[in-house]
Amino acid sequence: MVDDRRVVAANRAARQAGVVVGMARREGEALCPGGVILDRDPARETLRFEPVVQIVEAIVPRVEVVAPGSLLVDITGALRYYGGEQVVVERIMERLADPGVRIGVAGGPFAARLAAGSAAPGTVHFVDDDHAFLASQDVSSIANEDLVAIFRWLGIGTLGALSSLPRHAIATRFGNDGLRAHRLASGEEGRVSARPIPPDVDVDEQYEEPLVLLEHVGFAARALAHRLIGALAAAGTAAHRIEVEATAATGERRSRVWRSKDPFTAEMLAERVWWQLRAWTESEGVPGGIIRLRLSPADVSGTGRQLGFFEDTVAEIEAERALARVQALVGHDQVLEAEPAGGREPGERVRWRRRGEPTDLPQSEGAPWPGATPAPTPALVPPHRPSVGVRWDDGMPVQVRLRSRWVPVLNWAGPWRRTGRWWEGQPDVDRYQIVTSAGAFLCEVDGDTVRLVGVYD
């Protein structure tokens, strides 16, 4: 299984052939030429992971999903009830009855995660002293490739070596990333500042028609996630833990807390809410569909984004809400955003995407693009270039047909030859700027056919 061209999981046969997690996709393909390669599907993983979460939740409430397959459980409150961490963990292992499960128990979330990672399948790794345990861990545990490379170059190979350095020196040299790494190495992860949760920051939405279709659920998740992050940003805060609550048509309520080591962004949150809702929907966890959705921050910190000096955050939040309503009216595909992309033609220089969807990597806008149509850009660019009638006299355009009437050409410029991509069968065309009494047009001529590329409106 691959994600972003890296192997994220491999079955036994693949592992025996030499495939390891983290390996490049091509390398894995070379080792296993006949292997089946699947793209990672976090929503499906969440669905498969949902029963595990429910089992653990039945023993210890308030579990937090870090990612599909990874769960963080605060067992502080359960210790007194069950009589010790050994008993709690044994009960979880017993109920899960999975030989592959790995559990780490430590004083903080970062140490617990590392302990779980170092435990053998089907075992528990108890950490008695977080500082001593972390000090022995490799510096790569902080999961920041650039920073790890510099630390190694400086001779810092373990988290212990990192945490022994003065924090102010790390902060001065490496900024926020370095500071965060130092806190991790010192076992301080998860201690968000005690900033009060702003009042009325929860967002919820009720639906007259229960959401049953996954498409509608996804749309609702995205809209609500953007609203919550917008509200938090307006208060100058950001959340590391968010509770997702869904009410089914039958009145049944489901809730789940998702955690992120970095403050949630709108896209990150929308993704996780979508995974969770899809898992509930597909596993019949919300019978009859969802009639109410609620997102609330479980904690907030002051390490939110820096507001721009000229930004009107309230206006942005209001606009988000309005656009979400319009998406419901006109359809998700009709509310669009665009970003500049490389290309020679006006239409090529715009990369469209549905609002709220992640940005694709555009073609380089800054590349030279020789032969590109110069500014000013036509304000109207038909997506399918319609053919237009043009009368020529000795190679010069003299009349253009606009709807049903012919209008005289007042002036014109061109031709500019655009060499087509011959390897894709694209022909060479000549471009003309034609000025009439009804406006100016950008046209391309391919043999006898003249097509409208843009209107200078």
Place this chain on the structure above:
Amino acid sequence: MNASASPIDARRILAEQIATHTITLTDRAELLQLEPGRVVGLSGPDGSGLTRLGLSLLREPARSAPVVAVDTRGWLSPAAAWEMGIPPGRLAVIRCDDRRIWPQALAALIGGVRSIYAELPAGVTDQALRRLAALARRERTGLVLRGVDRPVPSGVAHLAISAEGIEWRGVDQGHGRLTTRQMSLLASGKAMRGIERRIEVEDDGTNLVRVVGGLATASPGRAAG
């Protein structure tokens, strides 16, 4: 204005180089601006230059908040908006040509977006447009209505602009390329204090537009104020 100045001098003196968003009429010179709660109506066929002018009115509001363009034909190019100075991340484009949904969608936008450019689809009633204009005034939303196949009905817009003519420069029988255009516009409405006036706008393809005041301010049969 110096009465003895030649037409060229007068043009140099009175031409106010301003960002397009500030084309508002003041006592000093004709300037236009999309103010909160104001409706600007743009009427004229494709090619008359009004799409670019309408988008340019969103430039200043887009500096601080998202703006929206409602596209009824699916032809609107955001590249032109970027060229006028609207940041790509601040512009959302909504494609809607359904005359039943369009008023609802625009009403929803007016409730949350501060500045909107909207093309009129065929079949939307004058009554619906008047309601939307009233809503925009109440919500203090700047609204630019662009009539393509029909003019914006009278009484809807605070400032009504119709295209009179357009002149392109830079091309000459096969040579050169389009560089600058000068639009002749007829402005009327409350913003003009009831006086119909002709203004000329020069656009050189950047986000600056030269509004030439005092050149063609005489309106037929009336004195220019």
